[in-house]
Amino acid sequence: MIFKFQFGKPFPTEAVVAKDQIQDAPGQPVPFVDVKEGESITYQMQPDDLVYGLGQNVRGINKRGWIYSSNCSDNPNHQEDTRSLYAAHNFLMIDGAKKFAMFLDYPGIVTFDIGYTRSDELKITLSDWNLDLYIWEGESMTELVKAFRHMIGRSYIAPKWAFGYGQSRWGYQTAEDVRRVVQKHKENDLPLDSVYMDIDYMERYKDFTINEERFPNFEAFNEEMKAQQIHLVPIIDAGVKKEEGYPVYEEGVEKGYFCKKEDGSNFVAAVWPGHSMFTDFLNPEARKWFGDHYAFLLDKGVEGFWNDMNEPSIFYTEDRIRDVIDEISKLKGKNLDLTELWKMLGLVNGMANNVEDYKTFFHETEVGRLSHEKVHNLFGYNMTRAAGEAFERLCPEKRILMFSRSSYIGMHRYGGIWQGDNKSWWSHLLMNIKMCPSLNMCGILYTGADLGGFGSNATEDLLLRWLQFGVFTPLMRNHSAIGTREQEIYQFQDIGAFRNILKFRYRLLPYLYSEYMKAVLKEELYFSPLAFMYPEDAFASQVEDQLFVGESLMVAPVYEQNARGRYVYLPEEMRMFRLKRDGSLESEVLDAGHHYVKAELEEMVFFLRKGHALVLAEAANRVADVDFGHLQALTFGDEAVEYEYYHDDGYTKDYENPKNWSRLEISGDGEISC
């Protein structure tokens, strides 16, 4: 049973949808934690307590030892000391003598001090006390997650083609650029299912427009791509350009769908298009209106989108620029001391995404007018909800790819996320690995990072190692920023090594897709920490750079430059496979315990559990060409095993159909029968 406590007047975020296991507990004492209303929620941590959850955040799977803040932020320079990334995922679990979970359904800023100020104390503070607090206990982390996932509803299901490889770059300016990407993949026999279109496809960064010069006759172009089984995936930004004559702007103003300032005038702030408007996504009518605009591209045959800048990202407001200029002009002609110099730099750097700006605009919600500051963390969620709800209305039969940059719990029902603007750093590859299971705990299953890194320059070895992990992430997309080194696979020397890894992704698809769908439909994890699989094994909780992918497979990616292998911990005896550069698989059985495992740059190792199977297809260059009906299996041990295989058409939404499920009987030598 999940206990629900209400404080003040919580905003109805609609994060929670299934109430059957929830019991209102007004007036009763909150179990496990010490609540001082208006001040804090604290928990005295025991030395061995582990803390899990918090979705998209820096640092470990065990969140203990840092201070995190839920305050959706556009931060392309995030590092180990960052407190807030793009999302607000206020779910956490304590694993110790007491095992319990908490969800703070609250859209303002929440701070989780998990042993940062005092190493033995977990202290949660909020910017005000209007929240629903859900708290429950369980026997295991898996059970706690399952209860949470049940209450927040089914995770988003992507179309099957979106499990193929995607190539993206902020910098493809024209249809010719896109054609070249497709052509280069073809020439080099590299699998590819999608090419992403960044802001340059639009006419001066205006949502729901196409630059006719750069992308003439877009519909025919999309057809041309589809004929090659390539999906074009355009970006949609949160800010709507303020420009007379631009219908989206004019209609939004006329209908009053943009956020307004206190005096009733429209709130304007700068993003890519310059001065922009922000749709009031908390107003259901405005949400519907924005969502309906996706039809502009759906009607042209587009089947996938990514929603960006929806924290929302604000480069500056006119008011802030004026204040900053006023302040700085006071320093004119002065001999600046250090304090003044820092103040000046701080003013300039603080212009973007300034929390003070959030106080100056408002939302018309079902419970009245609210300042953005109070509901900040719901903006990206509701932009993606606008899209998701529109897809249900406009093309109810079909799955549309959708992933967002910003999110809150609840958004996981409408789309996945990518992990924001990372860098071409080895440390960000490791961060990607650690973030995946935490996101899964929060219901976000369709996810992946910008492979190779978005900012800064990628090296060949980094991209190769990153792809070796990316092979297992549902979203497998290589994306980079304008001005950085071009990092499409064909830009590098050893294309054969990349080809081998990519082709293996396509071979793995029957397993990866089946495990993904099982995780969604059964409210389980796709990526699990070792600690969740082996709760009795004290050492397993120490291992954060290895993960389980579904039920059978453990991965131990190499994430250090020049490493030709790594240490791996096996909680039980496993069969290790090494994918060689010629595509063949070599295997050996390893005992439980610690091993140094060799993995040359172009090799990838993975581990199979006893009594489990890994189903594989033949390699293909498009998801549509993968034969999900003719499988091979890798097994470990002489005894026959059973594998529960989920397989559907990948396009429609007939998920519950029993025909999608089969029990494969697999003999010790890998023979499959149904």
Ligand code: GLC
């Ligand atoms: C943001 C996005 C990034 C995109 C860029 C330009 O930084 O996070 O993915 O390439 O904007 O649209």
